Amino acid sequence: MGNGxxxxxxxxxxxxxxxxxxxxxxTGAKSLEKYFVPYLNQLDIDQVVLTHFHEDHTGNAAHLQEKLQVPLYMEKTMIEYCRGKGDYPLYRQLFWGKRKPFRASPLSDTFQSANATWNVINTPGHAIDHLAFLNKETGQLFTGDLYCQVRTKVALREESIPVIIESLERVLSYDFDEVFCSHAGFLSDGRKALNRKLDYLSGLQGNILKLYEEGKPPEEIKNALFPKNYPITIFSAGEWDSIHIVNSIIEQRTSGA
Structure with missing residues (x-):
């Protein structure tokens, strides 16, 4: 496990x-290459699989491709985007670095490693191309940003809480116990952790819809359920905000999805 x-x-x-x-x-973030590149250079890597296109997960992909000639794979939706320089807000460039272009090939429903067959599980919601990977021989699940923490308080503008709930339900239909999260690290009781997150988000969804059906507007619902102001909301200029949690749930209800 590499960490920065x-x-x-x-x-x-x-x-x-x-x-x-x-x-x-x-592959970690480009801004953390002083931690990740020495670690990556010493590894015997046959292939790289990416959980999604965000720059904190793909920041050192170009190094692996250019310097180590390692093949990269990801969900097909954002492959073309990743062939160009990372196009994302300045605060994220300062935080995660400037991702260089790289070329990835599309993943199918499964892939092979030296001693195992892997399930590739579609888990959108946080990102349109988000995947989780299950090693069928060991029962270990790698969840990218699906977990991160139980009690989600802010979300990206493009995130969908209802879709994340569906993704959690999907991975929980598989047989696994240990979970490896790209931010929380190793979770020995991973199935329980994902169930706790699912219960929290489902309860939150119910509370938001109840308040909405009582006639409360989104901003009032946000202030009731998330009264704290989070620093990330300020320095991201609102790209991360609790209001996006509320809006994604209401939008799904009003769209009839």
Missing amino acids: RVAFRGFKMNVHCFLTDGVLID
């Missing part, structure tokens, strides 16, 4: 990548 940590104005986050059976899962 970023800190900015009281906000701290660990970033992990994982190597198992010749498969590297995610």
Whole structure:
């Protein structure tokens, strides 16, 4: 397990990548290359699989491709985007670095490593191309950003809480116990942790819909359920905000999805 940590104005986050059976899962952020590149250079990597296109997961993909000639694989939706320079807000460039272009090939429903067959599980919601990877021989599940923590308080503008709930339900239909999260690291009671997150988000969804059906507007619902102001909302200029949790749930209800 490779690990680096970023800190900015009281906000701290660990970033992990994982190597198992010749498969590297995610590559860390470019801003953390002083931690990740020496670690990656010493590994015997057969292939890289990416949980999603975000720059804290793909920041060192170009290094692996250019310097180590390692093949990279990801869900097909954002492959073309990743062939160009990372196009994302300045605060994220300062936080995670400037991702260089790389070329990935599309994953199918399964892939092979040296001693195992892997399930590729579609888990959108946090990102349109988000995947989880299950090693069928060991029962270990690699979840990218599906977990991170139980009690989600802020979300990206494009995130969908209802879709994340569906993704949690989907992975929980598989047989696994240990979970490896790109930010929380190793979770020995991973199935229980994912169930706790599912219960929290489902309860939150119910509370938001109840308040909405009582006639409360989104901003009032946000203030009732998330009264605290989070630093990330300020320095991201609102790209991360509790209101996005509320809006994604209401939008699904009003769209009839």
